[in-house]
Amino acid sequence: MTSDVQSPEQTDGFHLVIDALKLNGLDTIFCVPGIPITDFTRKAQAEGIRVISFRHEQHAGNAAAAAGFLTRKPGICLTVSAPGFLNGLTALANATTNCFPMILISGSSEREVVDLQQGDYEEMDQLAIAKPLCKAAFRVLHAEDIGVGIARAIRSALSGRPGGVYLDLPAKLFAQTMDAEAGKKSLIKVVDPAPRQIPAPDSVQRALALLKGAKRPLILLGKGAAYAQADADIRALVEKTGIPYLPMSMAKGLLPDTHGQSAAAARSYVLAEADVVMLIGARLNWLLSHGKGKTWGAPNQKRFIQIDIAPTEIDSNVAIEAPLIGDIGSCVSALLSGIGASWAKPPVEWTGAITERKDKNLSKMAATLELEPSPMSFQSALSVVRDVVKTHPDAIVVNEGANTLDFARSIVDMYQPRKRLDVGTWGIMGIGMGFAVAAAVVTGKPVIAIEGDSAFGFSGMEVETICRYNLPVCIVVFNNNGIYKGTDVNPLGGDVAPTVFIKNARYDIMMQAFGGVGVHATTRDELMTAMSEAISSGKPTLINAVIDETAGTESGRITSLNPQSVAKPKAVALPA
Numbered sequence: 300m301t302s303d304v305q306s307p308e309q310t311d312g313f314h315l316v317i318d319a320l321k322l323n324g325l326d327t328i329f330c331v332p333g334i335p336i337t338d339f340t341r342k343a344q345a346e347g348i349r350v351i352s353f354r355h356e357q358h359a360g361n362a363a364a365a366a367g368f369l370t371r372k373p374g375i376c377l378t379v380s381a382p383g384f385l386n387g388l389t390a391l392a393n394a395t396t397n398c399f400p401m402i403l404i405s406g407s408s409e410r411e412v413v414d415l416q417q418g419d420y421e422e423m424d425q426l427a428i429a430k431p432l433c434k435a436a437f438r439v440l441h442a443e444d445i446g447v448g449i450a451r452a453i454r455s456a457l458s459g460r461p462g463g464v465y466l467d468l469p470a471k472l473f474a475q476t477m478d479a480e481a482g483k484k485s486l487i488k489v490v491d492p493a494p495r496q497i498p499a500p501d502s503v504q505r506a507l508a509l510l511k512g513a514k515r516p517l518i519l520l521g522k523g524a525a526y527a528q529a530d531a532d533i534r535a536l537v538e539k540t541g542i543p544y545l546p547m548s549m550a551k552g553l554l555p556d557t558h559g560q561s562a563a564a565a566r567s568y569v570l571a572e573a574d575v576v577m578l579i580g581a582r583l584n585w586l587l588s589h590g591k592g593k594t595w596g597a598p599n600q601k602r603f604i605q606i607d608i609a610p611t612e613i614d615s616n617v618a619i620e621a622p623l624i625g626d627i628g629s630c631v632s633a634l635l636s637g638i639g640a641s642w643a644k645p646p647v648e649w650t651g652a653i654t655e656r657k658d659k660n661l662s663k664m665a666a667t668l669e670l671e672p673s674p675m676s677f678q679s680a681l682s683v684v685r686d687v688v689k690t691h692p693d694a695i696v697v698n699e700g701a702n703t704l705d706f707a708r709s710i711v712d713m714y715q716p717r718k719r720l721d722v723g724t725w726g727i728m729g730i731g732m733g734f735a736v737a738a739a740v741v742t743g744k745p746v747i748a749i750e751g752d753s754a755f756g757f758s759g760m761e762v763e764t765i766c767r768y769n770l771p772v773c774i775v776v777f778n779n780n781g782i783y784k785g786t787d788v789n790p791l792g793g794d795v796a797p798t799v800f801i802k803n804a805r806y807d808i809m810m811q812a813f814g815g816v817g818v819h820a821t822t823r824d825e826l827m828t829a830m831s832e833a834i835s836s837g838k839p840t841l842i843n844a845v846i847d848e849t850a851g852t853e854s855g856r857i858t859s860l861n862p863q864s865v866a867k868p869k870a871v872a873l874p875a
C-alpha cells in the first residue's frame with residue numbers, strides 16, 4: 300500500500316475521509332496542519348472543502364463548536380497528534396459542556412508503538428484521554444471503516460443532547476488504499492441524524508395543567524432553545540400565552556430584547572416571585588443558582604416545568620413537577636396545539652408589577668448610559684455598541700471578559716436568534732477569536748467581538764487568521780489595563796500585581812501588523828466612528844477602547860464565588 304493513488308480505480312484514506320465529510324454536507328474544516336494531516340488539509344482544500352487554518356488548535360476547536368451551534372451540523376476541527384490533540388481538547392470538552400455539536404478529528408501515531416509505549420513521534424493514547432471529556436470517541440483503523448466512523452461521529456454529535464465527539468485517525472490510515480468503487484459504497488450518508496423526539500401526550504397535559512393554574516408564570520429560555528431553531532413556535536408560545544420570559548445570555552434575541560414580555564430588566568424580581576417556571580432548553584445549573592436559595596424567593600414554593608431532550612437532566616438540582624422530554628420544536632408545538640385559542644393571559648397584577656419594575660430599572664440604566672465620563676466607563680462605551688447593534692441587528696456579537704461580559708450582556712440588546720455567542724456554561728475565557736472566525740465564515744454576516752483585554756489575550760494571535768481570510772470582524776478590546784481592573788498593587792513592590800497588565804497597551808497596533816485596521820478610541824464619538832466604518836467596510840478591525848481602570852469589580856457579577864481567607868494579612872516588612 301502506498302500513498303499515491305496509482306490507478307484511477309484506487310482510492311485511499313485521504314480521499315475517503317474527504318468524500319465522507321462532503322457526502323454529509325460537512326464543507327468546512329477548522330485546523331492547524333502538521334504530521335500526519337498536512338497533506339489531508341491540502342487535498343481537502345483542493346476538493347472544495349473550506350479549510351480555515353488557525354495559529355492554535357484551541358481556537359480552531361472553538362470555531363468548530365460555534366459553527367456547530369450556529370448551523371446544527373457538527374463543526375469539524377482537525378489537529379495533529381499529542382500536543383495538537385491536547386490543545387484541541389479544551390474546546391471539545393467545552394463544546395460538550397455547552398451541548399454544541401462538534402467533531403475533533405486528530406491524527407495519531409502508530410498503534411503498535413503507542414500501545415507498547417515504545418516512544419513514537421508524539422506518542423499518546425489519545426482515544427483513552429478524549430473519552431471522559433466528550434459524548435463519544437471512535438478510532439478508525441481500516442480504510443473500509445472510514446464511512447462508518449464518520450457516520451457514527453455525526454450521529455453521536457447531533458442526536459439527543461448535542462455535544463463533542465472525538466475521532467482518532469492514525470497516520471497509516473490516510474495512506475491505505477482500496478478499490479475506488481468499494482470505497483464509494485462504504486461511505487454512509489447519514490439520514491435524519493437528529494430525529495424529532497415527540498413528547499409523551501400525558502407529559503404535555505401535565506405541563507399545560509400546571510401552567511394553566513399559575514398566577515405568576517415565567518418562561519425561561521436557554522441556549523438549547525436557540526440551538527433548536529424552533530424560533531417561530533417559541534415566539535408564538537410566548538405571545539399566545541402572554542407569559543413573561545427571561546432569556547439566558549445566548550437565548551437573547553430569540554425574541555427581540557425590546558419585546559414587551561421580556562422580563563430581563565426585572566430579572567431578580569421575577570425569579571424570586573414567579574410561582575410556576577417553565578424552562579425551555581436551560582439547565583438549573585450555577586447560572587440559575589441551582590434553582591434554589593435567595594435568588595428563587597421563598598423556599599420550596601417554586602413549581603417547575605422543564606423541556607429538555609435529555610431525560611436525566613430532570614431533577615438534577617430541584618424537583619421538576621412537569622418534565623417534558625423531547626426536542627424543543629416538538630415539545631413547543633405540542634404545547635401550542637394544547638393551548639388552543641382561549642388561553643387566559645396571566646393576571647395583570649403579575650404582568651403590571653413586572654412592567655413597573657422594568658420601567659424603573661430601564662430608566663435608571665438610560666440615565667447611566669447617557670453619561671459621558673472620561674475615560675470611558677463600561678456603560679458609556681457599551682452604549683455605543685448597543686446603538687451599533689440596533690442599526691445592524693444581523694451582526695453576530697461575540698462576548699467574553701468579566702465586567703466586559705456582564706455589562707454587555709445587560710446593556711446590548713439583541714434582536715435576532717443566535718446572534719450572541721459568549722463564554723457559556725463554564726464562563727471560559729479564550730472563545731473570542733475562534734467564535735468570531737466561525738461566525739464570520741459560516742454566516743457571512745458582520746461580527747462584533749466585545750472583549751475584555753484579558754479575555755482577548757487568550758486568543759489574540761488569531762487576529763492574523765482574521766486578517767488572512769479577510770473576515771468582517773470588528774474586535775473591540777475593553778482596555779482597563781487588566782483582569783477586572785488595572786489598579787491592584789503588589790504590597791511588596793517589585794513585580795506588578797497578578798491581575799494587572801502593561802498600562803495603556805495599544806492592542807490596535809497589533810492588528811496593523813497584519814494589515815488590519817487598528818483604531819485607538821478614547822471617546823464615544825471615536826468608538827462610534829470606528830465601529831461604523833468597520834461594519835460598512837467589512838475590513839478586519841481592532842478598536843482599542845480605553846476604559847477607566849478603576850471601574851470594574853472583582854469577577855464582575857460573580858464576586859461572591861471567590862473563596863475568602865479568614866486569616867488576617869501578615870504584616871510584611873516592605874523593602875526599603
Ligand code: ADP
Binds near residue numbers: 460
Ligand atoms: P443556558 O446556559 O442558556 O441556560 P444550558 O446549556 O444550561 O442553557 O441548557 C441547554 C439545554 O438544552 C441542555 O440541557 C440540552 O440538553 C438542551 N437541548 C439542547 N438542544 C435541544 C433540543 N433540540 N431539544 C431539547 N433540548 C435541547
Ligand code: TPW
Binds near residue numbers: 729755779782783
Ligand atoms: C480559561 C478566569 C475570568 S474573567 C477573566 C479571567 C482571567 C478575565 C477578566 O478580565 P477582562 O475583563 O477580560 O479584562 P474585565 O472587563 O473584567 O477587565 N482562564 C480561563 N477561564 C477563566 N474564566 C479564567 C481563566 C477569568
Ligand code: MG
Binds near residue numbers: 751782784
Ligand atoms: Mg480587563
